[in-house]
Amino acid sequence: MTDTAKGPASYFPSIETKYGRSIAEWKHLIHTSPLTKHRELVSWLKTEHGLGHGHANALVAHTLAEANSK
Incomplete structure (x- = not known):
């Protein structure tokens, strides 16, 4: 069974492909x-x-949520 990314992270593969930078x-x-x-x-x-x-919203939401959870 494969885990599918949910929420903002679901955008990450297309962000990397479209803009040429890693997450x-x-x-x-x-x-x-x-x-x-x-x-x-x-x-x-x-x-x-x-x-x-x-894409910008997904990156910011995920990054700020991750920072706030530390």
């Missing part, structure tokens, strides 16, 4: 950004890196 690279960019708010980070990824809204 680890995107998370590193988010963590090193001076921005901290969800909306600001989504807007920044869209404007500076050309991500679509859904």
